[in-house]
Amino acid sequence: MPENCKTISLNKMSVGQKGRIREFVVESDDCERIEEMGVTPGEQVEVVRYAPLGDPIEIKIRGYHLSLRKEEAALIQVEVLS
Amino acid sequence: MSSLTFQSTRPSLVKTVALTGNPNSGKTTLFNAFTKLRQKVGNYPGVTVERKTGTLMLAKDRVVNVIDLPGMYSLAVRSPDEQLARDVLMGRTVDTPKPDLVICVVDAGNLERNLYLVSQLQDLGLPMVIALNMMDEVERQGKEIDVARLSQALGMPVVPTVASQNKGIEKLKQIIAEGVTVFYQRGWRMAPDLEEEVEHLVRLLVQHEGMDRHQAFAEALILLSLGAKLKNEEKKAGPAQWFYKEELIRQINMVQDRLRLKGLRARTAAIEARYGWIKSILKQCVRDKNKRGEDLTERIDGIVTHKLWGWVFFLGIMALMFYMIFTIANYPMDWINAGFTRLGDWVTQTLPEGQLRNLIVNGIIAGVGGVVIFLPQILILFFFISLLQDTGYMARTAFIMDRVMSKVGLHGKSFIPLLSSFACAIPGIMSARTIESPKDRLVTILVAPLMSCSARLPVYTIMIAVLMPAATGMQKAGIMLSMYVLGITGACLMAWLFKKTLLRSQKPVFIMELPPYRWPSWHAVVIHMWERSRLFLKRAGTIILALSVILWVLMSYPRHEGLQGSDALKASFAGRMGTALEPVIKPLGYDWRIGIGLIGSFAAREVFVSTMSIVFNLDDEAGENTLREAFQAAHWPDGRPLFTPLVCLSLMVFYVFALQCVSTIAIVWRETNSWQWPLFQFVYMAILAYLAALAVYQLGRMMGFS
Ligand SMILES: Nc1nc2c(ncn2[C@@H]2O[C@H](COP(=O)(O)OP(=O)(O)OP(=O)(O)O)[C@@H](O)[C@H]2O)c(=O)[nH]1
Ligand SMILES: [Mg+2]
Numbered sequence: 001m002p003e004n005c006k007t008i009s010l011n012k013m014s015v016g017q018k019g020r021i022r023e024f025v026v027e028s029d030d031c032e033r034i035e036e037m038g039v040t041p042g043e044q045v046e047v048v049r050y051a052p053l054g055d056p057i058e059i060k061i062r063g064y065h066l067s068l069r070k071e072e073a074a075l076i077q078v079e080v081l082s
Numbered sequence: 083m084s085s086l087t088f089q090s091t092r093p094s095l096v097k098t099v100a101l102t103g104n105p106n107s108g109k110t111t112l113f114n115a116f117t118k119l120r121q122k123v124g125n126y127p128g129v130t131v132e133r134k135t136g137t138l139m140l141a142k143d144r145v146v147n148v149i150d151l152p153g154m155y156s157l158a159v160r161s162p163d164e165q166l167a168r169d170v171l172m173g174r175t176v177d178t179p180k181p182d183l184v185i186c187v188v189d190a191g192n193l194e195r196n197l198y199l200v201s202q203l204q205d206l207g208l209p210m211v212i213a214l215n216m217m218d219e220v221e222r223q224g225k226e227i228d229v230a231r232l233s234q235a236l237g238m239p240v241v242p243t244v245a246s247q248n249k250g251i252e253k254l255k256q257i258i259a260e261g262v263t264v265f266y267q268r269g270w271r272m273a274p275d276l277e278e279e280v281e282h283l284v285r286l287l288v289q290h291e292g293m294d295r296h297q298a299f300a301e302a303l304i305l306l307s308l309g310a311k312l313k314n315e316e317k318k319a320g321p322a323q324w325f326y327k328e329e330l331i332r333q334i335n336m337v338q339d340r341l342r343l344k345g346l347r348a349r350t351a352a353i354e355a356r357y358g359w360i361k362s363i364l365k366q367c368v369r370d371k372n373k374r375g376e377d378l379t380e381r382i383d384g385i386v387t388h389k390l391w392g393w394v395f396f397l398g399i400m401a402l403m404f405y406m407i408f409t410i411a412n413y414p415m416d417w418i419n420a421g422f423t424r425l426g427d428w429v430t431q432t433l434p435e436g437q438l439r440n441l442i443v444n445g446i447i448a449g450v451g452g453v454v455i456f457l458p459q460i461l462i463l464f465f466f467i468s469l470l471q472d473t474g475y476m477a478r479t480a481f482i483m484d485r486v487m488s489k490v491g492l493h494g495k496s497f498i499p500l501l502s503s504f505a506c507a508i509p510g511i512m513s514a515r516t517i518e519s520p521k522d523r524l525v526t527i528l529v530a531p532l533m534s535c536s537a538r539l540p541v542y543t544i545m546i547a548v549l550m551p552a553a554t555g556m557q558k559a560g561i562m563l564s565m566y567v568l569g570i571t572g573a574c575l576m577a578w579l580f581k582k583t584l585l586r587s588q589k590p591v592f593i594m595e596l597p598p599y600r601w602p603s604w605h606a607v608v609i610h611m612w613e614r615s616r617l618f619l620k621r622a623g624t625i626i627l628a629l630s631v632i633l634w635v636l637m638s639y640p641r642h643e644g645l646q647g648s649d650a651l652k653a654s655f656a657g658r659m660g661t662a663l664e665p666v667i668k669p670l671g672y673d674w675r676i677g678i679g680l681i682g683s684f685a686a687r688e689v690f691v692s693t694m695s696i697v698f699n700l701d702d703e704a705g706e707n708t709l710r711e712a713f714q715a716a717h718w719p720d721g722r723p724l725f726t727p728l729v730c731l732s733l734m735v736f737y738v739f740a741l742q743c744v745s746t747i748a749i750v751w752r753e754t755n756s757w758q759w760p761l762f763q764f765v766y767m768a769i770l771a772y773l774a775a776l777a778v779y780q781l782g783r784m785m786g787f788s
Contacts, residue, residue: 027349030591035353036156037593038195043357048380052389053485056494056592062194065379065596067481069488072591 006080011057011073013047019078020044026075034072038062045078096261098147099138100181102171102203104196105129105153106597107189108215111245113150116255120609121150122509124471125600126498128153128516131163133170133178140259149181152515155195157202158304162523163515172206172297183258184210190220190227190242191598193368194360200236201356204266205303207296211257212240213250219598223377226369235363237265246603270359272351275344279337280306290330305334306341306348379474379598386475392482400566403466404559407459407539414458419708422451441634444699449630452695452709453688454622456540457615463536464614465607467505472602476501477594484592490574491581493592496526500573503533504566505614507746511753521587525580527750528763531741532573534566537687541737544691548713549730569738572770625685630692633682637696651697656681670736670772671729671779673718680736687742726788732779740771 007022021043024031038061039045048058048065056069101109105127114121117136122129134150151170152163159165166175173180186203188196203210212233220227233240239262243250271277283302287293293301341348385391426447433439470476476498484494495517503510510530517523534542542565546558581587636656651657652674659681660674667677675697682693691709698712716724741747741764750760 024350027347030593032158032349032353033156033160033591034593035350036158036198037595038198038357040350040354040357042354049383049387051485052387052392052482055485055488056481058383058387058481058596062192064192064195065598067484067494067592067594067596069484069493069592071589072593 007077008080009074010045010047010059010076010078011070013078013080015047015049018044018046018081020081022077022079024075025077030072031075034068034076037066038064039066039076044081096146096182096258098149098179098181099183099185099258100149100151100170101185101187102151102167102199103153103187103213104155104189104192104199106595107153107187107192107196108213108243108245109153109187110150112185112187112213112215112243112251112254113148115245115248115251116148120613122610123606124476125474125597125602126471126476127595127597128163128495128498128513129471131512131515133166133175135178138255138258140255144259146258149178154199156199157206157300160518161516171203171208182209183262184208185213185254186210187213187215187245190214190216191223191225193227194357194364197236197360197363198353198356201270201360202300204237204268205296205300207266207294209262209264210238211254211262212236212238213245213254214240214242215245217242217249218244218247224371226371228367228369232363232367235269235366237267238262239264269362270355272355273346276306276341276346276348276351279341279348283334283337286330286333303352306338306352377598382599383478383596386478387482396479396482397563399466399470401559401563403462404562405555407462407543407562408558409555411458411462415455418455418457419451422447422455426451437638440638441631444696445630445634445638446627448695448699449633449692450622450627452692453540453626454619456543456688456691457618459539459543460536460618461611461615463539464505464611467502468607468610469602470501472600472607474597474599477596480594481596486574488589488592490578491589492522492525492577493590495592495594496522496577499526499530500533500570503530503535506535506537507531507533507743508749511746511749514753517590519587519590521585522590524754524759525577525585527753528580528759528766529573529577531743531746531763531767532569532576532739534569534738535687535743537743538565538737540688540691541683542734544694544709544713545730545734547710548725549727551710551714565734565738568735572739572774576766576770621686626689626692629682629685629689630696633678633689633693634696637678651675669780670732670775671726672733673724675716675724676733684742685744687737690737728779728782728787731782732775735778736771736775738771739767739774741767
């Protein structure tokens with residue numbers, strides 16, 4: 001991995017930032033459903049917005065919009081692209 | 083599974099066709115196009131939560147059954163509605179035959195994720211055709227899909243459709259008529275070690291359970307992905323649980339142990355492999371010609387999910403709705419009222435004096451008319467709700483409300499059943515089926531009737547009219563809005579309480595798709611309103627009519643010679659019931675006549691209005707024309723006015739909280755499969771309503787209001 005690539009968890013990303021999913025930090029039923037929705041390692045993701053009260057997050061992945069809570073997003077490690 | 087599957091259906095064999103696919107892909111729209119039925123369509127995931135059947139005429143003597151199913155994201159089901167869909171597809175439902183042909187409706191604008199389910203369905207080896215729906219949106223976005231190539235890559239027919247414009251329907255019918263031949267080739271592979279274990283499991287399942295290899299393969303993948311050790315669950319837990327022989331369970335657990343030792347990530351390997359395969363297909367078949375900038379959906383979302391404007395918009399929409407309910411609806415309401423009054427006068431003049439005339443004029447016309455008059459208001463309410471549901475705003479309300487709901491212990495998805503309950507608690511309670519956690523679903527069901535449904539509208543309207551006859555539409559809308567807000571607040575508080583006490587469970591995950599905004603089809607909106615009016619009028623013509631007759635009888639008998647008006651009413655059965663109730667409700671500010679109204683409305687809330695119409699028609703004090711005037715003229719024996727502002731408020735608050743609806747009780751009974759929960763719900767809401775109304779009246783008096 002090149003030096004300038006930062007890896008952070010998805011809930012730390014700011015609006016408009018793009019990244020590539022690296023891994024889920026735990027394995028669980030819930031993570032499985034999130035992966036089934038297309039949030040799989042290697043896929044590009046963009047943070048579209050945070051809800052008015054700060055939670056959940058709306059992300060764009062595989063060409064569609066998905067919302068999930070910060071709590072779950074914290075389990076997803078993302079390599080920041082821009 | 084052998085990597086090749088060849089399946090073909092003989093045309094004459096296709097008798098049952100099932101529609102499946104991801105939520106919100108257009109299954110019901112297609113179903114309606116096939117069957118000419120009018121099932122509910124809406125632009126958010128989870129509109130359909132039941133199996134619906136209809137028939138499709140292919141030719142004069144060729145009829146096919148069509149089944150519409152709830153949408154699902156994956157065969158690894160999480161919620162009751164998804165489970166139902168899977169069970170029907172796999173032929174596990176007793177009362178539905180296994181479909182001979184499956185039409186998988188795929189949202190072409192969201193092809194990548196939609197194909198995930200397709201890939202799982204292929205494992206089942208079902209004869210399948212893809213309806214590549216929403217092609218209009220794909221074209222608008224400037225994308226090109228090579229349909230022939232996609233069909234080849236998937237090994238099944240693919241038909242481009244625009245279900246909302248009836249495009250592609252003929253082609254699909256032709257395929258149903260001719261039958262399909264599918265040729266599946268599993269294009270994805272997991273790590274060799276995993277493949278080996280899967281093969282081992284498949285052999286076990288075939289041997290011990292007598293499954294065919296397709297089913298065994300699908301089942302083996304699910305077994306691999308189980309986190310916990312497999313145990314035979316109790317039968318009560320439902321059909322999704324496993325009932326394997328002990329030996330098989332031991333073997334399966336051994337496989338899982340081996341995988342754990344090798345450190346293989348079995349749970350997600352198949353998911354990732356499938357998505358890898360899908361990517362490679364899309365690379366061949368989809369061309370994105372022009373990269374667009376920000377689209378309409380993103381611009382709208384910039385406003386409606388904005389920190390400030392989001393809330394302004396939400397409250398603004400509700401306020402506008404109530405404003406229209408109080409202003410525009412007035413004209414048609416006056417016409418309907420005039421119509422019923424004229425009808426009553428005509429009957430009075432035509433029929434000879436007597437109990438029959440009395441029954442028709444004071445019982446039926448007053449009772450039914452009292453309810454029917456609210457049709458225009460209810461239509462406006464349904465118009466707005468239909469807009470919320472059809473544009474895609476519904477999913478956004480779940481998105482912005484999730485934080486609030488999570489404080490309560492539920493998640494944003496619970497907000498959708500709650501919002502739907504504004505129309506009627508019954509569809510609201512049904513749509514709680516999309517909630518994964520059984521306890522959260524139960525909590526949602528328990529609080530859903532606290533949301534003010536359309537049947538409360540008549541009660542609120544009349545009370546507000548009495549409360550402040552001279553107020554402007556805006557002020558009335560404000561009071562109405564606050565009643566709704568009171569209901570939402572009550573629902574949140576009770577949900578919080580239930581989650582803390584009776585129904586503790588972990589905080590649920592919230593994963594929800596936000597569909598793009600779509601123009602509501604005006605045709606569908608009009609049909610929805612028409613269906614609703616039909617139901618409303620039917621209800622008025624049946625239940626309300628029957629109840630009006632019963633109530634009239636209770637209020638008119640036994641007859642006492644020499645007693646007139648109010649005294650006769652008081653001596654009747656209903657009057658005696660009301661009088662018996664009076665001590666209990668007097669602290670709320672109600673007299674025995676309101677007591678009769680309360681008793682009547684325990685069957686259905688709007689019956690309050692018809693009951694009161696009958697009460698004041700019988701108890702004809704001054705021959706008032708409208709119910710409002712009758713209310714304003716009513717007074718206690720000592721001459722104090724009965725409907726003081728405080729009593730009006732207290733009554734409204736009572737109706738916000740009380741569960742006065744037999745149909746809701748019945749549906750909760752069915753959905754929870756127990757009679758304890760509806761009973762509990764009825765009792766807690768009655769107590770809540772009583773206490774809240776008591777608090778309003780008594781505190782109000784202490785503060786010097788009347
Ligand atoms: N533009 C466009 N919109 C469509 C098309 N087909 C359906 N829709 C719209 O897509 C939305 C979803 O349609 P439904 O038929 O309710 O979808 P469903 O698959 O039954 O959804 P669930 O019951 O929630 O699983 C509605 O707003 C429809 O009007 C289409 O071909 N083009
Ligand atoms: Mg549907």
